[in-house]
Amino acid sequence: MRVILAPMEGVLDHRMRQLLSELNPYDLCVTEFVRVVNQPISDKVFYRLAPELKQGGKTRNGTPVRVQLLGQDPDWLGHNAARAIELGSPGVDINFGCPAKTVNRSKGGAVLLKEPELIHRIVSAMRQAVPADQVLSAKIRLGWECSSQTLEIAQAIESAGANELAIHARTKADGYRAEAIKWDAIAPVVDALNIPVIANGEINSFADGQRCQQASGCRDLMIGRGALSRPNLAAVVKHNADPLSWEAIRDVLAEYVTLEISGDKERYFPNRIKQWFGYLRQAYPEANTLFRELRQLQRSDEIIALLNAA
Numbered sequence: 001m002r003v004i005l006a007p008m009e010g011v012l013d014h015r016m017r018q019l020l021s022e023l024n025p026y027d028l029c030v031t032e033f034v035r036v037v038n039q040p041i042s043d044k045v046f047y048r049l050a051p052e053l054k055q056g057g058k059t060r061n062g063t064p065v066r067v068q069l070l071g072q073d074p075d076w077l078g079h080n081a082a083r084a085i086e087l088g089s090p091g092v093d094i095n096f097g098c099p100a101k102t103v104n105r106s107k108g109g110a111v112l113l114k115e116p117e118l119i120h121r122i123v124s125a126m127r128q129a130v131p132a133d134q135v136l137s138a139k140i141r142l143g144w145e146c147s148s149q150t151l152e153i154a155q156a157i158e159s160a161g162a163n164e165l166a167i168h169a170r171t172k173a174d175g176y177r178a179e180a181i182k183w184d185a186i187a188p189v190v191d192a193l194n195i196p197v198i199a200n201g202e203i204n205s206f207a208d209g210q211r212c213q214q215a216s217g218c219r220d221l222m223i224g225r226g227a228l229s230r231p232n233l234a235a236v237v238k239h240n241a242d243p244l245s246w247e248a249i250r251d252v253l254a255e256y257v258t259l260e261i262s263g264d265k266e267r268y269f270p271n272r273i274k275q276w277f278g279y280l281r282q283a284y285p286e287a288n289t290l291f292r293e294l295r296q297l298q299r300s301d302e303i304i305a306l307l308n309a310a
């Protein structure tokens with residue numbers, strides 16, 4: 001089985017990818033999306049999104065990092081997909097699952113699930129632009145309002161030449177509600193398609209991974225929020241490793257602080273660490289106590305002092 005680290009815009013950046021890929025046997029990471037409108041994405045933007053491009057498209061420990069695009073214009077998506085590959089991205093991914101209003105208003109992300117024919121045109125254009133030996137992957141939800149068109153959408157993607165398909169097993173209307181997850185809705189797609197299908201959504205433990213594989217028929221799994229609330233989740237899902245203790249998490253936090261501080265920026269670190277604590281406290285009650293103090297702090301040095309004291 002492969003375990004893939006999901007793309008998470010505003011959350012899973014290169015520092016977090018480095019940290020998590022060092023702790024886990026990830027087979028692949030996917031970057032946050034970069035939005036394509038009607039022009040070339042500059043190399044500078046690609047490198048900001050994925051500094052790993054400068055080291056062969058891999059994290060420091062060698063996990064491949066694939067660039068994800070989002071948009072609606074087949075030609076410009078094709079153009080920018082080709083550029084991402086030239087810069088060293090191992091394959092390229094297209095996002096048809098993002099529910100954000102701003103993104104959907106400009107017709108990118110999940111809104112395209114209403115138009116399987118346009119999805120087909122987009123994937124075809126990207127396929128033509130991307131060398132045949134490079135993976136073209138797509139990520140979808142089950143649908144916009146309902147899942148009646150999941151198979152039609154998946155077939156449009158396969159017939160247009162994609163090599164892999166990740167399915168977040170909820171509709172756009174389901175948002176991120178845990179109880180809405182429908183791993184079994186992926187099974188008909190697995191039966192009908194010849195390309196690998198990757199199941200995604202609400203996998204938080206070894207048992208979840210097993211149940212998801214059984215219900216969906218997928219071997220490969222993708223994990224997102226759980227990868228942040230349980231930092232060694234890929235090792236748990238893949239090898240039934242024990243979840244890290246809170247003491248071990250504190251070491252991971254110390255490592256994260258070094259990564260961030262060697263990087264830069266005054267506002268960035270406080271925001272990101274608070275955001276991460278928002279996830280961590282879902283699995284670690286100990287994070288709650290610390291979070292209450294941490295959220296009051298604005299400065300990096302204060303936050304670091306608090307973490308050190310803890």
Ligand SMILES: Cc1cc2nc3c(=O)[nH]c(=O)nc-3n(C[C@H](O)[C@H](O)[C@H](O)COP(=O)(O)O)c2cc1C
Pocket residue numbers: 006007008009010011031032033068095096097098139168200201202203222223224225226
């Ligand atoms: C804050 C946040 C940002 C996300 N950003 C992206 C993104 O850039 N591209 C994408 O395809 N999916 C994105 N997703 C969706 C996740 O990749 C994933 O499909 C979803 O969270 C369900 O998986 P999970 O239950 O394991 O978190 C995002 C989700 C969250 C919560």
